Amino acid sequence: MNIHRLENNAFMEEKQGWERPGFFLRKRSDVSHYDWYGSYNFLRCHSSTYEKYLNGNLKYQFSDHYDIIRNEALTCRKHAVVFNMSYFGKMYLTGPDAEKAAEWLFTSSIKNKENKIIYTCALNDEGGVEADLTFCKIKSFSKNFNENQTKGNCIYIVCGGASANYTYHFLDSEIKKKNFKAFLHNVTEDIGILSIQGPKSLSILQKIVDADISDSCFPKNTWIFGNIKTRTRKLKIKILRVSFVGELGFELHIPQSYCSEIYKYLMRIGKQFGLKNAGYRALYSLSSEKGYHLWGFDLRPDDTPVEANLAFTCKREIPYRGKKVVDEQRKTGVKKKLIYLTLDEHIPLWGLEGVYRNGNPIGFLRRGEYAYTLGKSIGQLYLERRDGLKIDDEYINAGHYEIDSMGRFLEATCHLKSPLN
Template identity: 25%
Template sequence: GAVTYTLLLDEAGGILSDLTVARLADQHFQIGANSPADLDVLLRAAPDDVRIRDITAGTCCVGVWGPLARDLVQPLTRDDLSHQGLGYFRARRTHIGEVPVTAMRLSYVGELGWELYTTADLGLRLWDTLWEAGQRHGVVAAGRSAFNSLRLEKGYRAWGDDMTSEHTPYEAGLGFAVRMDKGDFTGREALLALAARGEPVRRLTALTLDDPAAVVLGKEPVYVGGSPAGYVTSAGYGYTLGRCVAYAWLPPLAPGTPVHIAWFGEKAAATVAEEPLFDPQMTHILK
């Protein structure tokens, strides 16, 4: 019933991918991965008594998130989906209407809700069940842009955009996903050596643009004190905050530090922000 957010590292401690791992039974796990490259890494590392099967083609997932997510989903199942019944980062097999699902209490958007997994042939039935039940609550079919906006406000990283194998967990702000006291793992020795050198010389840094009308898209250079110091990884307009949010690789800077982002020959003023930008007390999720 536990779900864990974790990382795949290379020998140098670089981030090959980030994963969610749900323990569905004592020796049965479902892994949410980023690409077939993750499957290759796992197959190469697996001992003889571990079997790995790619179920992507036969699986689908619908995310249900928002303040009224529980009002929508709870009447569709006999199981208790309260915070006490299915806590944050927990998983359970249940039914939504007539559709068998694996419900994972995860949120990549900073709001209450679940990832609901079922087989591909039942995906439309799951969607129709949720869509019909959601009409009384004003349900919205939100796309990738909304998804990206919300995760940026919450400070959730996107592998491939915000971090790659060129970056370590501590640089990327993902040190919480590393457990140095739980035995050996690929990249552990490299991380120990990096820790002995002291604090990282670069960090993935949250920025907010000073002008609410200014928007950047990612990959723009960032200037500190008039000199180029890093680059934007991903960015998008934060509708909750009312301004654009950008993440950038920069030297360690204190919150409140002014910077500029180059944009079509101009320099947009921005400010280093303290994370998370949205709901630091997690009151939207832990309810």
């Protein structure tokens, strides 16, 4: 997959050992072999164009590639783009106790959810979010959707790539600790994900899929098996109608053996609709301005769903790990709460900037992005009261907020939810 992305001028990044496209350059730039910058008796490469592109991105001001990333983000909002999300974690939970284990592990219930895609959290004993993910029930377990299928209870799990190993080991250790007759299979490297997002995504996908994917037949947050009709054959895939950017969109879960073939076919058919490649710099901007969480940043093991505005994922009747804390916070309130801050001044935010309320330091941004749709920077902060009392919306809205950006105190507007939501 990445070979084809490089052919389309992908500027690559690394995350958890995976290569992924950060954005797509306008001009092709071949990547030379690593020369250790001329050290250790290595000769310096003559071509350093890619290195210059890299240096243009390594700065505390806006990247030299700001316009490229902006164009990718706005193309997603107005037309359609493709994200390669293959490094996301993919797992199957199988065995006689698969559903029983899922009910204990996840804050959302799995009962009576055939063909539904459920967003959920997995908590520790203190109610902290150890993972956030989606899951769905399927009738068989297969790495390639065709052969060697194992019948019986099966739950398909998808989580962020940066936290995939952590998520797998957290879930697996709890399954073993509780002696569930269930097994977690990591199939991340066996299945690729192409995510097509944007208002035109349905029109493009309908051109190549042999199933009716209209709203009435394929509602949001559901999944189906379908076939991609190439010129020479049909290729079976799993289609999930979900979005990490808040647009009409679909994820194509594809066996790695023909993922590249489908990518090339999709880009060829989508060209007439203005379909473009997009990278993770645009993806993170789009998700942040929509208010979606990024585990490890604005969602961590010391944040509860109630504090993170994710209480809607938590079932009320069925027991799950960490439920006691969640129930108590629902009843009595919390001492910290996730809020959003935006800047009117055209200054980038990167995360970790200090934040002040009424002139007093109150913490730092967990996450910072430029929201291209909003046309301003946006950051996430967990606000706590200095007096240790419970926090509420009235207290949040009564404050005057400033963000310390490289020594400059910038006035910030506070939002209880993402302003784009």
